[in-house]
Amino acid sequence: MRLPLVHVGASAPFLAPLLRSAVVPRTLPPVALAAVGVDHLAAAAGLLAPLDALPLAARDPLCTLVLVVSSVAWIKICNALAGSGLTSQYISRKLVHMGSGPLFVLCWPLFSSTQSGQIAACAVPVLSILRLVRAGSRADGGQADLVKAVSRSGDKKEALGGPMVYTIVLLASTLFGWRSLVSAVAICQMAIGDGMADIIGRRFGRTRWPTFLESTGKKSVEGSAAFAGFAFVASMLFVALFNVTGLSAIAPLAVAPRLLFISLACAFVELGWLPGDDNFIVPVTGAALSAVLLPGA
Secondary structure, eight states, rough: OOOOOOOOOGGGGGGGGHGGBBBBOOOOHHHHHTTTTHHHHHHHGGGGHHHTTHHHHHHHHHHHHHHHHHHHHHHHHHHHHTTTSSSOOHHHHHHHHHHHHHHHHHHHGGGOOSSHHHHHHHHHHHHHHHHHHHHHOOOOOOOOHHHEEEEEEEEGGGGGHHHHHHHHHHHHHHHHHHOOOHHHHHHHIIIIIHHHHHHHHHHHHBBOOOTOOOOTTTEEEEEEEHHHHHHHHHHHHHHHHHHHTSSOOOOOOGGHHHHHHHHHHHHHHHHTTTTOOOHHHHHHHHHHHHHHTTTTT
């Protein structure tokens, strides 16, 4: 049975005249390319050539193995930074939050475009889910590094909360939005936007939102601005990456206003006036808006 591959651009044909201008030729003026560093991304995309020479039976499992090992290494690096005193445990946890999802999507072009590539990519979050279940349910204190990296208090049960939702979102994005900008933009909102909102808000937040928008009094205008700004930049970079690797014909500058709107909307949702975990509400909002506003994504 084929896994569902979603092409959301076709789901809203009535928007085609409005959005057609966002799909532009790959060749942009040099100034436009420099604005988002596409020249560097294009050079990096050339590194995919050796992978194309590998048989699918070797390429996709190899990519899965590399990503699984890398995800474990990322956890250990973040914990080591905290253990050495270079960062606090709080910052280390945020690095895990901000890096895990985007780094996973960043590696999507490494997999083949076939169904086997999608299945191999799905194996990465599936294995992460199994690790979280094991970490959250073990009575012997196993998987301590993982619990330390993803929990606020060190309680192993936290691994089954927000981090589990986060990882399930990565799996759903791979199942239903494989190699699509809809998934990439949604993950940028969840990982980069939400993570930076917390960091900047705690450090520089002075202006609190009115209580009718944010009832806890904990979230600040500065944090929300950081959410929108960093999520926007990250989304622009992923649009550029997908463009130069051939996954999308959408040019970043052509959809910049729409990406900014998506980021602002997700920052507003992150204030908490909708029930549910941020790791679910934010990416769902980002995906829904991207499906409508980004043609052929």
